[in-house]
Amino acid sequence: MEAIEDRGGPAQPLLAVKGLVKHFPLKGGLFGRTQAVVRAVDGLEFDVLKGETLGIVGESGCGKSTTARLLMRLMDPNAGTMIFDGEGVGENEQAGGLTLRDYRRQVQMVFQDSYASLNPRLTIEETIAFAPRIHGLSGEKAVTRARELLAAVGLAPANFALRYPHELSGGQRQRINIARALALRPKLVILDEPVSALDKSVEAQVLNLLVDLKAEFGLTYVFISHDLNVVQYISDRVLVMYLGEVVEMGPVDAIYERAGHPYTRALLDSRPSMDPAFRRTKPPLTGDPPNPVNPPSGCRFRTRCPYAEAVCAERKPLMANLGDGHIVSCHMASAGSGHSKAGRLYEVPPPRAEMVA
Amino acid sequence: MSAVLKPAMTPLVKLRDLNVTFVTRDRTVHAVNGVDLDVMPGEVLCILGESGSGKSVTLRALMKLLPKFARISGSIEVAGKDVTKMNERQLANFRGTDVAMIFQEPMTALDPVFTVGRQIAETVQRHEGASRSAANARALELLELVQIPSAKRRLDAYPHELSGGLRQRAMIAVALACRPKLLLADEPTTALDATVQIQVLLLLRELQERLDMGVIFVTHDLGVAGEIADRVAVMYAGRVVEEGPVAGLMAGPLHPYAQGLLGATVHAGMRGQRLTTIPGAPPTLDVAPTTCAFSPRCQFVRDECLERVPVLRSPEPGRQARCVLVPYGA
Numbered sequence: 073m074e075a076i077e078d079r080g081g082p083a084q085p086l087l088a089v090k091g092l093v094k095h096f097p098l099k100g101g102l103f104g105r106t107q108a109v110v111r112a113v114d115g116l117e118f119d120v121l122k123g124e125t126l127g128i129v130g131e132s133g134c135g136k137s138t139t140a141r142l143l144m145r146l147m148d149p150n151a152g153t154m155i156f157d158g159e160g161v162g163e164n165e166q167a168g169g170l171t172l173r174d175y176r177r178q179v180q181m182v183f184q185d186s187y188a189s190l191n192p193r194l195t196i197e198e199t200i201a202f203a204p205r206i207h208g209l210s211g212e213k214a215v216t217r218a219r220e221l222l223a224a225v226g227l228a229p230a231n232f233a234l235r236y237p238h239e240l241s242g243g244q245r246q247r248i249n250i251a252r253a254l255a256l257r258p259k260l261v262i263l264d265e266p267v268s269a270l271d272k273s274v275e276a277q278v279l280n281l282l283v284d285l286k287a288e289f290g291l292t293y294v295f296i297s298h299d300l301n302v303v304q305y306i307s308d309r310v311l312v313m314y315l316g317e318v319v320e321m322g323p324v325d326a327i328y329e330r331a332g333h334p335y336t337r338a339l340l341d342s343r344p345s346m347d348p349a350f351r352r353t354k355p356p357l358t359g360d361p362p363n364p365v366n367p368p369s370g371c372r373f374r375t376r377c378p379y380a381e382a383v384c385a386e387r388k389p390l391m392a393n394l395g396d397g398h399i400v401s402c403h404m405a406s407a408g409s410g411h412s413k414a415g416r417l418y419e420v421p422p423p424r425a426e427m428v429a
Numbered sequence: 430m431s432a433v434l435k436p437a438m439t440p441l442v443k444l445r446d447l448n449v450t451f452v453t454r455d456r457t458v459h460a461v462n463g464v465d466l467d468v469m470p471g472e473v474l475c476i477l478g479e480s481g482s483g484k485s486v487t488l489r490a491l492m493k494l495l496p497k498f499a500r501i502s503g504s505i506e507v508a509g510k511d512v513t514k515m516n517e518r519q520l521a522n523f524r525g526t527d528v529a530m531i532f533q534e535p536m537t538a539l540d541p542v543f544t545v546g547r548q549i550a551e552t553v554q555r556h557e558g559a560s561r562s563a564a565n566a567r568a569l570e571l572l573e574l575v576q577i578p579s580a581k582r583r584l585d586a587y588p589h590e591l592s593g594g595l596r597q598r599a600m601i602a603v604a605l606a607c608r609p610k611l612l613l614a615d616e617p618t619t620a621l622d623a624t625v626q627i628q629v630l631l632l633l634r635e636l637q638e639r640l641d642m643g644v645i646f647v648t649h650d651l652g653v654a655g656e657i658a659d660r661v662a663v664m665y666a667g668r669v670v671e672e673g674p675v676a677g678l679m680a681g682p683l684h685p686y687a688q689g690l691l692g693a694t695v696h697a698g699m700r701g702q703r704l705t706t707i708p709g710a711p712p713t714l715d716v717a718p719t720t721c722a723f724s725p726r727c728q729f730v731r732d733e734c735l736e737r738v739p740v741l742r743s744p745e746p747g748r749q750a751r752c753v754l755v756p757y758g759a
């Protein structure tokens with residue numbers, strides 16, 4: 073059970089996602105009839121390139137975790153396709169497809185809650201050896217692999233192999249979750265808020281570890297976080313989500329230095345300034361994101377956007393290409409969209425938080 | 430302002446040698462091990478530290494909110510009153526009028542079965558003996574004060590009907606109902622999105638100035654302290670290891686632990702660099718530290734550090750740190 077060869081060559085995306093949709097029915101009423109749906113993920117389209125770290129950011133409830141679970145195929149999408157290294161995920165093998173079982177071996181996930189995702193009755197070693205054993209590795213080999221992985225995540229096997237999850241700190245448990253995710257030698261690892269529950273000094277340790285493991289095992293990451301600084305630190309490209317949709321995507325520097333979408337700019341400006349001499353005086357956004365049950369018509373951000381115009385309510389903006397793979401979905405980015413600032417995206421002052429000296 | 434010109438102010442909070450130990454059948458935790466803190470009226474002090482460093486326990490001690498089995502020693506004075514000597518009746522009055530608290534999870538402070546308006550009015554009636562109609566009017570005033578949109582309509586909302594950010598605001602409104610002199614905030618923005626966190630921080634700062642409240646704000650996030658604090662106290666293993674004005678502390682921390690924390694906090698422009706980490710983990714605190722508690726993780730450790738708990742040294746007025754490397758002031 074060795075690492076799987078790179079099939080389609082380095083230029084072929086590791087994962088290509090098209091038109092991915094997940095709606096959750098909200099049951100209610102007298103007969104438990106479906107009253108409405110939560111449009112958690114609503115037509116996602118993106119590629120994950122080989123060897124990259126793709127960061128996904130957005131406010132709580134915008135669909136990040138649902139996306140993660142869809143990518144893992146922990147649940148089925150309502151619509152959309154996923155192509156893994158050229159093969160359709162969940163499609164017939166004869167037709168060039170990849171069975172879910174084969175797919176799941178190559179894609180693994182690490183969750184935020186380090187405790188809930190570990191079985192309290194298994195030792196650390198058993199936990200890590202579990203999946204390889206299920207997938208046919210002999211008991212002895214599985215244990216050897218578990219111990220190698222423990223060492224790789226910086227936990228001395230002699231010291232930790234026989235402990236139980238409750239005997240570990242949050243940072244140590246997260247290392248176990250990472251080791252377990254690597255046990256099947258996956259190509260793609262989906263990390264959903266992997267450091268959000270950790271203290272800062274431990275967070276830095278785990279981030280360094282993730283960087284090292286990526287190089288050592290030739291991994292590709294999808295890294296989900298609400299911490300914009302962490303995403304900037306770790307990502308090659310960044311995808312910004314709002315109410316189940318992609319609003320902007322591009323190379324990390326383009327997103328952090330030349331953000332086009334008013335939402336991305338506001339998100340970036342909401343970060344603490346890290347300098348008490350220049351504090352924020354006005355929040356860049358007011359209110360919470362609207363409910364994904366009834367997303368606004370047209371551009372979903374229009375209810376909080378300082379540049380919203382009539383056209384923003386009438387039509388959904390097209391995805392405009394700003395070059396270098398930097399794409400943005402805003403009427404101001406498309407010439408001829410009917411917005412008074414169409415084609416002059418960078419001329420509008422960013423909705424920068426005012427600061428005071 | 431020089432000390433001579435400034436009218437002598439009495440601190441709003443005066444904590445001296447606070448020790449809190451939890452003794453249960455299975456284990457003992459020395460959660461707080463000699464904390465001294467002063468907070469002036471109208472001042473915002475941030476307590477910064479990692480989980481388990483004793484931030485919440487210190488905060489709860491100020492309101493006498495610790496469980497019965499907690500062993501507490503030291504002196505705790507708030508608004509000139511000795512908190513340790515208060516009986517239940519005095520405490521009930523003290524909580525709310527002198528000091529109020531807000532939390533990370535608003536549902537710990539809000540009652541799910543009463544509307545937001547009812548909860549605020551109830552608090553006002555109980556503490557101030559106001560009439561029902563005066564209390565209702567005050568409830569509306571408070572929801573407007575915390576900038577809840579359509580406040581009038583929201584009076585009739587149950588907590589679960591509000592979004593996370595609004596619920597946080599409602600909890601703040603309840604806490605401010607009786608105009609406390611001191612607001613204790615235990616990581617109130619930790620669970621919020623950055624976009625909502627900055628709104629709540631700005632609101633708290635505005636209210637604090639307008640109502641001239643003292644605030645103790647607990648956080649593990651240096652960036653949050655930078656937005657709201659006048660002074661910062663860094664806690665480690667149940668002690669304050671560094672204390673001083675926020676700008677100086679963020680620009681150049683004195684204590685190796687505070688330096689490590691700053692280095693480990695990911696901020697803009699660190700891409701491609703290896704993050705500085707603090708090796709190891711904090712002590713378990715089943716015994717009270719008798720040396721510098723940071724010594725097992727400190728790259729500068731020397732014999733002196735292991736002889737006793739280092740005393741606070743003050744290299745310049747207003748700043749102090751518990752480390753043998755820090756020079757004594759002139």
Ligand SMILES: Nc1ncnc2c1ncn2[C@@H]1O[C@H](COP(=O)(O)OP(=O)(O)OP(=O)(O)O)[C@@H](O)[C@H]1O
Nearest residue numbers: 096110112131132133134135136137138139298364
């Ligand atoms: N099983 C489910 N049934 C119904 N609604 C769901 C379910 N799972 C998620 N949702 C809803 O879908 C939306 C997106 O949820 P998701 O967990 O993907 O958000 P998120 O971006 O990960 O948020 P957070 O930052 O809080 O983790 C939310 O409105 C959520 O309440």
Ligand SMILES: Nc1ncnc2c1ncn2[C@@H]1O[C@H](COP(=O)(O)OP(=O)(O)O)[C@@H](O)[C@H]1O
Nearest residue numbers: 451458460479480481482483484485486487496
């Ligand atoms: N009610 C309690 N019973 C026993 N131990 C407690 C209790 N409350 C806190 N502790 C312990 O005291 C220490 C400090 O806790 P706390 O002040 O909550 O830390 P933090 O700095 O994260 O707020 C921790 O080791 C914690 O487990």
Ligand code: SF4
Nearest residue numbers: 371374377384402403
């Ligand atoms: S399309 Fe309109 S509402 Fe949406 S972000 Fe652009 S300007 Fe704002």
Ligand code: SF4
Nearest residue numbers: 721724727734752753
């Ligand atoms: S007292 Fe010694 S061990 Fe403690 S922080 Fe200072 S140098 Fe390090």
Ligand SMILES: [Mg+2]
Nearest residue numbers: 136137138264
């Ligand atoms: Mg999530």
Ligand SMILES: [Mg+2]
Nearest residue numbers: 484485486615
């Ligand atoms: Mg706490």
